[in-house]
Amino acid sequence: MTVLRRLDGPTGLRPGDHVCWTFASTGDFSTSVRLYFDEGRRRGEQLLLMGPSRPALLEALVSLPERDELLASGQLAVRVPAEMSDSSAALDPIARVQAFRREVDAALDRGRSGLRIAADVTVLARRELHERRRLHLYERLADVMIGTVPMTALCLYDASLQEDVLRPLNLLHPDQHDGEREPLAYLSGRGPWMSLHGEVDVTEADGLFRALIDVASAVPGEVVLDLAELEFLDVSGARTLATATRLLADVGVHLRIVRARRLVGHCLGLFDVAAEQEVSA
Numbered sequence: 440m441t442v443l444r445r446l447d448g449p450t451g452l453r454p455g456d457h458v459c460w461t462f463a464s465t466g467d468f469s470t471s472v473r474l475y476f477d478e479g480r481r482r483g484e485q486l487l488l489m490g491p492s493r494p495a496l497l498e499a500l501v502s503l504p505e506r507d508e509l510l511a512s513g514q515l516a517v518r519v520p521a522e523m524s525d526s527s528a529a530l531d532p533i534a535r536v537q538a539f540r541r542e543v544d545a546a547l548d549r550g551r552s553g554l555r556i557a558a559d560v561t562v563l564a565r566r567e568l569h570e571r572r573r574l575h576l577y578e579r580l581a582d583v584m585i586g587t588v589p590m591t592a593l594c595l596y597d598a599s600l601q602e603d604v605l606r607p608l609n610l611l612h613p614d615q616h617d618g619e620r621e622p623l624a625y626l627s628g629r630g631p632w633m634s635l636h637g638e639v640d641v642t643e644a645d646g647l648f649r650a651l652i653d654v655a656s657a658v659p660g661e662v663v664l665d666l667a668e669l670e671f672l673d674v675s676g677a678r679t680l681a682t683a684t685r686l687l688a689d690v691g692v693h694l695r696i697v698r699a700r701r702l703v704g705h706c707l708g709l710f711d712v713a714a715e716q717e718v719s720a
Contacts, residue, residue, distance in 0.1 A: 443625045443637045446616040449475040454553045454589040457582050459612035461598040461605065468595065469499040472557050475593050476503055476515070479555035484591070485546035486515040490559035491523040514551070523562050529570065530563055532577035536584050543588045553589030561597040564604050571604070575653040578611040583629045606646025607653070624669075626650050631658050634665040639676035648679045655683075656690055666714060667698040672706050681710035 449471045462468040496517045509515035521528040546554040563574045615622040624637040655662045684694045699714035
């Protein structure tokens with residue numbers, strides 16, 4: 440069973456954890472990255488920090504114990520991917536996930552216990568909507584891959600991003616830190632089978648709509664949305680799922696909703712959306 444977690448600190452993380460972490464300032468970013476990587480350093484993991492500016496990334500690591508030795512030995516790497524430094528370079532979700540899988544293999548070949556990545560992805564989140572769709576798909580594909588290899592990922596986003604940008608990104612991570620805000624929902628799954636966890640109310644409805652449309656529209660044919668772990672759905676959330684069902688149908692994707700709890704299924708019924716295999720809880 441997938442656990443939706445609110446994190447107060449970037450430590451206590453293990454391979455398979457995929458975190459959406461918002462930072463409020465440069466100092467906040469530096470502290471979060473230092474604590475996160477210091478834990479990985481002590482566990483013998485390969486460390487990789489990514490973002491749009493190498494000097495800024497190195498400055499963020501200045502208080503990391505043994506920073507220079509880690510860089511010299513290769514246990515710590517700092518990189519500026521093209522899509523983060525060049526505004527004309529589009530993110531290729533599949534290629535990026537495949538590259539991370541190769542990074543994991545390389546880390547294990549070097550005798551490391553796993554791969555620990557932190558990436559400031561803010562620059563991609565600030566792009567136009569069609570580019571953010573690529574980012575949403577990437578986060579979904581990465582989440583699936585991270586669950587199958589010895590990899591831990593901290594996806595860092597500036598807290599100044601607008602709510603309509605941050606909400607879909609939060610929803611695509613099982614582990615979330617967004618100030619004092621409690622995480623409510625998480626959209627998981629691979630290819631034609633996805634699951635919705637937690638609670639969806641008016642505060643999550645728009646974020647769910649954007650994340651679901653962007654991820655499901657990349658899968659031709661039928662997409663199954665499992666609601667067995669969705670504990671609460673209000674009218675705005677049900678309306679969102681009904682609207683998403685219609686819009687996806689317009690682009691050739693049939694969204695089939697299954698295993699809704701009784702009250703969730705009742706709410707969906709208000710918008711003529713039927714959930715198959717209803718569960719009693």
